[in-house]
Amino acid sequence: MGTKAGSILSERMRFTLSCYALLLPSVLLLSIFVYIPVLWAFSKSLYQFEVGGESEFIGLRNFGEILWRDPIIWPSLLNMAIFTVIAVCIRLSIPVVVAKLIYSLPTERGRYYFRLAFLTPIVVPGVAVQLIWGGLIYADQGLLNELLQRVGLPQLAHGWLSDPRTALIACAMVGFPFVGGFEVLIYYAGLANIPQSVNEAALLEGCTGVRKFFMIDVPMIMSQLKLILILTIIGGVQGFEALFILTRGGPGFRTMVPGLWMYFNAFSFQRMGYACAIGVCLFLIIFTLTLLNIRYFRSTEELEGVR
Amino acid sequence: MKIKTLILYAALMVFLVLTMGPFAFVINSSFRDNVELYHGYFGVPRAFRGMGAAAMQVARGDARAMTIENSEGEARAVPPREALGHHARLAVLSYTRAWAVIRPYMVNSLVVSLSTAAGVLLLATMTAFVLSRYRFFGSRLLFLFIISTMMFPGVLTLVPGFLLVKQLGLLNSYWAMVLPYMAGGQVFAIFVLKSFFDGLPEDLFEAARIDGAGHLQSYRHIVLPLSKPVISVVLVMNILGTWNNFLWPFIVNTEGKHHVVASGLYVLATSAYASNLSTLFAAYVLSSIPLLILFIYATRPFIQGVTSGAFKA
Numbered sequence: 020m021g022t023k024a025g026s027i028l029s030e031r032m033r034f035t036l037s038c039y040a041l042l043l044p045s046v047l048l049l050s051i052f053v054y055i056p057v058l059w060a061f062s063k064s065l066y067q068f069e070v071g072g073e074s075e076f077i078g079l080r081n082f083g084e085i086l087w088r089d090p091i092i093w094p095s096l097l098n099m100a101i102f103t104v105i106a107v108c109i110r111l112s113i114p115v116v117v118a119k120l121i122y123s124l125p126t127e128r129g130r131y132y133f134r135l136a137f138l139t140p141i142v143v144p145g146v147a148v149q150l151i152w153g154g155l156i157y158a159d160q161g162l163l164n165e166l167l168q169r170v171g172l173p174q175l176a177h178g179w180l181s182d183p184r185t186a187l188i189a190c191a192m193v194g195f196p197f198v199g200g201f202e203v204l205i206y207y208a209g210l211a212n213i214p215q216s217v218n219e220a221a222l223l224e225g226c227t228g229v230r231k232f233f234m235i236d237v238p239m240i241m242s243q244l245k246l247i248l249i250l251t252i253i254g255g256v257q258g259f260e261a262l263f264i265l266t267r268g269g270p271g272f273r274t275m276v277p278g279l280w281m282y283f284n285a286f287s288f289q290r291m292g293y294a295c296a297i298g299v300c301l302f303l304i305i306f307t308l309t310l311l312n313i314r315y316f317r318s319t320e321e322l323e324g325v326r
Numbered sequence: 327m328k329i330k331t332l333i334l335y336a337a338l339m340v341f342l343v344l345t346m347g348p349f350a351f352v353i354n355s356s357f358r359d360n361v362e363l364y365h366g367y368f369g370v371p372r373a374f375r376g377m378g379a380a381a382m383q384v385a386r387g388d389a390r391a392m393t394i395e396n397s398e399g400e401a402r403a404v405p406p407r408e409a410l411g412h413h414a415r416l417a418v419l420s421y422t423r424a425w426a427v428i429r430p431y432m433v434n435s436l437v438v439s440l441s442t443a444a445g446v447l448l449l450a451t452m453t454a455f456v457l458s459r460y461r462f463f464g465s466r467l468l469f470l471f472i473i474s475t476m477m478f479p480g481v482l483t484l485v486p487g488f489l490l491v492k493q494l495g496l497l498n499s500y501w502a503m504v505l506p507y508m509a510g511g512q513v514f515a516i517f518v519l520k521s522f523f524d525g526l527p528e529d530l531f532e533a534a535r536i537d538g539a540g541h542l543q544s545y546r547h548i549v550l551p552l553s554k555p556v557i558s559v560v561l562v563m564n565i566l567g568t569w570n571n572f573l574w575p576f577i578v579n580t581e582g583k584h585h586v587v588a589s590g591l592y593v594l595a596t597s598a599y600a601s602n603l604s605t606l607f608a609a610y611v612l613s614s615i616p617l618l619i620l621f622i623y624a625t626r627p628f629i630q631g632v633t634s635g636a637f638k639a
Contacts, residue, residue: 035462042468045453045512052487052509053475059486070492120338125331133338134629140345142617146572146588147610150595151348154606155355155367162351162367169368199345204629257481260573264592278481285485286577294485302482309477 064296069289081296092297095268095275098187102276103255105191110202110251111244117198118206119232134207140199149264152193153180157265180266183273190265190274202247209240249312256305277301356424356607357417363603376413380406424608427599431590432616438503438575438586439568445508446564447557450515455545457516458523459531469520475513488577502578503586507568515560522556523549555627562624569617587613 064081068074085092121133140148156162157179164176179189213236221227221235237244259278262268268275268283277297285294355363357371380392383406391403394412404412457469487506496502526549534544550557572588579585585593591613599606 034460035464038456038460038462038465041456042453045449045472045516046468048449048505048509048512049472049475052490052506053478053483056483056486056490057478059489060482063486063489070489117338117341120334120341123334124338129335131629133342135625136342137345138625138629139621140349141566142621143349143610143614144572144588144591144617145570146591147613150591150606151352151610154595154600154603155351156348160364162348165366165368196341196344198341253479257479259481263573281481281485282573285488291485291489298482298485302479305479305481306477 060295060298063292064299066292068292081293085300091272091275091280095277095280099276102191103252106251106255109197110247113197114202115206118203118210122207122210137198137203149261153265157189181270183270186270186273205243209243213239252308253305257301352607352610356420356611360604373413373417380410380413420604420608423605424612428590428609431585431587434584435586439565441504442507442568443561443565446511446515449512450519454516454519454523455549458520472516491578497578498581498583503575511564518560522553558627562628
């Protein structure tokens, strides 16, 4: 009896072990290339060190510098907030309207080809898009200035990214009219998933056009709006590639954001510990926003119940 | 009703023209030389006009000599056929130049994206399959261990990740990109695939077991064929992400030998090529072609995948 139970146990054991063996590559890669960097981010934020140099434990002094002594952090946080608010306003409005326009087309062919057409720009690498905006559209001899001259407004032509007054808004407007990409597709999916019964009921009640859009469509695609909202906010807090390419934070620090400041501290000033501390702060911001989102944004789940 | 439809199309066309406008100018400008571009972005490429005139003469059988200029500005009279070839070469000149520069970047991008995608495919299907079909001691915990990494944003791991790759001696190699991409990229894939596998009916596996299929066989003959559409969406997303990643390759290629297209374009645009707009624009166009091919090949399942409503919070 005992030996039989033992063999069953060992079989169970062998099964578990083989499962572990299959998961090992995934877990190992994650441990090395995600968990170690995460742990290092926190531990190294307590040190002052440069690559190849000596490191010195300085406790929370990096965080003290972020909060009180670094003159760039707070203006860059303000810039980040401005960029994020603008991005949220844009991504929750124009793509929704375009998705609704496409959805209202009479033929399935038309709807498909317009969705396809608006998705096509994703084949252009993001870097190329930024370089095109920086080097072709906003350049001193660029498309925008040439256009202004042609329509008889040469006095408006100037270096859009080098003028401190327009640099911020010019960066925020990159990608105009903001409909080339996934958002339209995601909103379209939301609209397509509205039950036909709801649409029919709206029609019976005489709720059509703009009124139907705001009273029926927008509430019904709330979960898609919420998804884009979260993604846009998180992207706004941590994204800085576009600004790195467009302005490198300039002119002066007019378009500096904390992520970009972290990059410069790490790779231009070699202040790795300080850069890690900035990274930790940005993570804490994102983490807090995510928690708030989970805690207070439950209302859409109730709307789901309508379906 | 008719008018309303017309307005719909008109409004959408306005959005489409505004969206595509910059890219149209890039393509048009890539066929013009830098002297032309210096005078402005509007205008038909001179090479195209030359080609048009020469083609007209050839078509009409008009054998009168045409004047062409070489790169030093010396004029020369040649037969129309030769003039046509000359202008055609001028039109693609920026492309031949751009291709010479970005070809190594393209190769690096292909190597990195494809090996990342292959690794993610292997790791994610295997891991998701095991976590979805089998319950064993610690399976929940392991799933949590994997999924939890989604909450760490790139901005947190960028600097320490660089330090780690440097410490491991992987800087300036494909590994510096492929291994972290695989590690990070598999998580989303595991998440999507596991929820898909969870939805597969247990009867299927029961039947396979009765027919004597082992774990590996039910994985290969049931799971993989059934999940082709999901896998293709996951892979397309993965390749898109890898191909577009700019900052990481830019950082870990301190010697610049393994630059991918994204980081390579930035290096080009900030190098001596910055003033050679025509070649730069041609490089932008060329760099979009691989994803365009992927796009043409994979759009239908992709649009269906996204439209099916899998993406919502």
